[in-house]
Amino acid sequence: VAELLLQWFSHHLLTIVCCVLIVGLGITFLVWSSPGTTTIGENISTGNIAASGNLEVGGNATTSGNLNLGGDLDLNLNQLKEAVLERLSDFPSNATTGQMFWSTATSVPYWYDGSEWQKPSPRTATIVVAASDSSTSSKRRADYVCDGTDDQVEIQAAIDSLPSGGGTIQLLEGHYYISRWFTLVSNLTLYGQGWGTIIQVSGADFPDKYMIDASGQIENIHIANILFDGRNDLSQSTLYGVLNITQAYDVLIENVKAYRMPRDVFGVSGRNSVRYPKRITFLNCFAENYNSEGVGNSAFEVDDGAEDVSFINCVAKDGGGISAGRGFDCHVWKEEVSPKRTLFLNCRAENMRHGLFLNSELPEGTPTVYVEGVKVVNFYARKNYYSMLIENAKNIDIINPDTETIFIHKTNMTVKNISIVGGIVHNAPSNGGLDGLIVDGGEGILVSNLISENNYRHGITLQNSDRVALNNVITKNNGQSGGNWEVGVKVNGVTNSIISGLLSYDDQAVKTQNYGLDFAGTNTNTVIRDSNLIGNKISAVRNRAVGEEFHNNKGYITENSGTATITTGNTSVDVTHGLADTPTRVYLTPTTDTAGKRYWVSAKGSTTFTITIDSSHTADISFDWRAEM
Numbered sequence: 001v002a003e004l005l006l007q008w009f010s011h012h013l014l015t016i017v018c019c020v021l022i023v024g025l026g027i028t029f030l031v032w033s034s035p036g037t038t039t040i041g042e043n044i045s046t047g048n049i050a051a052s053g054n055l056e057v058g059g060n061a062t063t064s065g066n067l068n069l070g071g072d073l074d075l076n077l078n079q080l081k082e083a084v085l086e087r088l089s090d091f092p093s094n095a096t097t098g099q100m101f102w103s104t105a106t107s108v109p110y111w112y113d114g115s116e117w118q119k120p121s122p123r124t125a126t127i128v129v130a131a132s133d134s135s136t137s138s139k140r141r142a143d144y145v146c147d148g149t150d151d152q153v154e155i156q157a158a159i160d161s162l163p164s165g166g167g168t169i170q171l172l173e174g175h176y177y178i179s180r181w182f183t184l185v186s187n188l189t190l191y192g193q194g195w196g197t198i199i200q201v202s203g204a205d206f207p208d209k210y211m212i213d214a215s216g217q218i219e220n221i222h223i224a225n226i227l228f229d230g231r232n233d234l235s236q237s238t239l240y241g242v243l244n245i246t247q248a249y250d251v252l253i254e255n256v257k258a259y260r261m262p263r264d265v266f267g268v269s270g271r272n273s274v275r276y277p278k279r280i281t282f283l284n285c286f287a288e289n290y291n292s293e294g295v296g297n298s299a300f301e302v303d304d305g306a307e308d309v310s311f312i313n314c315v316a317k318d319g320g321g322i323s324a325g326r327g328f329d330c331h332v333w334k335e336e337v338s339p340k341r342t343l344f345l346n347c348r349a350e351n352m353r354h355g356l357f358l359n360s361e362l363p364e365g366t367p368t369v370y371v372e373g374v375k376v377v378n379f380y381a382r383k384n385y386y387s388m389l390i391e392n393a394k395n396i397d398i399i400n401p402d403t404e405t406i407f408i409h410k411t412n413m414t415v416k417n418i419s420i421v422g423g424i425v426h427n428a429p430s431n432g433g434l435d436g437l438i439v440d441g442g443e444g445i446l447v448s449n450l451i452s453e454n455n456y457r458h459g460i461t462l463q464n465s466d467r468v469a470l471n472n473v474i475t476k477n478n479g480q481s482g483g484n485w486e487v488g489v490k491v492n493g494v495t496n497s498i499i500s501g502l503l504s505y506d507d508q509a510v511k512t513q514n515y516g517l518d519f520a521g522t523n524t525n526t527v528i529r530d531s532n533l534i535g536n537k538i539s540a541v542r543n544r545a546v547g548e549e550f551h552n553n554k555g556y557i558t559e560n561s562g563t564a565t566i567t568t569g570n571t572s573v574d575v576t577h578g579l580a581d582t583p584t585r586v587y588l589t590p591t592t593d594t595a596g597k598r599y600w601v602s603a604k605g606s607t608t609f610t611i612t613i614d615s616s617h618t619a620d621i622s623f624d625w626r627a628e629m
Helices: 002-011 013-025 136-140 152-160
Strands: 029-032 037-040 044-046 048-051 054-057 061-063 067-069 073-075 100-103 109-112 126-130 167-171 174-178 188-191 197-201 219-229 243-245 249-259 266-269 278-283 286-288 298-303 307-312 315-317 326-332 342-345 348-360 371-377 380-391 393-399 406-409 415-421 424-426 437-440 442-448 451-453 460-471 474-476 487-500 503-505 515-520 524-529 539-542 548-551 559-566 572-576 585-590 599-604 608-613 621-628
Touching (some): 315 326, 326 342, 437 442, 559 608, 608 621
Parallel strands (some): 048 067, 307 342, 393 415, 406 437, 487 515, 515 539, 524 548
Antiparallel strands (some): 572 608, 585 621
């Protein structure tokens, strides 16, 4: 045995001496030229390491020089610390697959994939933020992870980390609890994962008016797929809602839900702004359970100088009940500059005082500037006091509404140039506007192809208005209150107006619409023509006066004609005129020889008139007649 040990020792003496020198004296250069495998099982610190074969490291190997390998590098501890890639100013020639280097020209790493050099895709324009309750896998891929306290800090840090050209902030699923607002920048996309991404006020007395600061002169903003919770179940003396856009251009708010906001939810306001906001769109947004303060706050609001603001497929619900709150609001306020080209398309409002509110208001005095240029298309409203209230407005187009009550009303200024085309107003409640459509103090009002039915009181009321055109309208089954004077159309103090193609009737088993038309006050130059008023509970028309002209109507005949004959030996004939009431004029034209007899209308009644001659004749005398009332 001793001889064998001595023989082994003599063969490996050089190796043993080298290891002792390396470990004991810290020799800084190690060359291993064996074509096999070099193994470092413990720790080693040296300068250069060269292995023509493979190198296995089980402990720590620290080299301050170069590491040259002819084979593979196997790190049993799975860590390569403080490695520095080869630094080159240009791409190496004769590259091999997997070769890497650091470019001093572009300051990025490259690797060779076998056919061309590749570099990492930039990620600086997209930042991922995870909530404190996001999944573990979500947190692993996030750039920022919130801790559930003051999460606006991490969100703001993510926004601020974007390059100068902007970028995207992706909020992963979970709850983000904020105690202050965070501020938007230009060219920003902020999106969540749907309504499972929740930004929530963390407690009472939130110190800012809005959860997001959108007051700057910013552009190209896109916010999508997030639920905002304003916690109006807590005391919130300052907080209004989600955001108020005051100077921004080109903003899209999409698939966003706002819940439990104390006051106004989404706003676009040029009030007190250096520049007015432009091209703002809310698409598929939802506001629910807001206006806990209980006054005239709105879910979606635009005012003072804002241009090209659109609300598309948006819903406002439970905004304070019929005693308070507004769903959609476009008005002039302190700046006295009307918003321009505002669109409400396919929007819905339920359970508030005003589903849609268009008005010009000036708290310190009487307004002199109209709100104008608004288009409302396919607006749906239920359970509101007024589905639409339009005051101090002009140049408003309403197309195909489905509402309970539309109230066009003069307060300080006459409402002008309003058109309502198509749609239906129905089921106006007893605790609301009562009538389907009310036009009070309007000028240049066009109502066409509208149905008004099953309303508590009247189908349509026109009063104190000038130049109103009611064309091809149906009023039916109104007067659900059961009162004695409820009618299809009420006309009171209207001038220079026309009702044409009206179909006003009641087809219920127990009729409630007493009259097709009812007149009150003084109506001047008002024409009713080509209408059908058959089928009401009591009569077609009530209280007709001198100022109304009727032509060619069914159910209330005001013009009729025919023939009549005074037979031989008689001096008069009674003629049934068929008019709705006593004719005011009867015109006679003899069609046979009168033999010099004088003839006249001697009596007019509600059903007949009498033609008389001064003496009998030996032959019949015939007449054509025309009666009018």
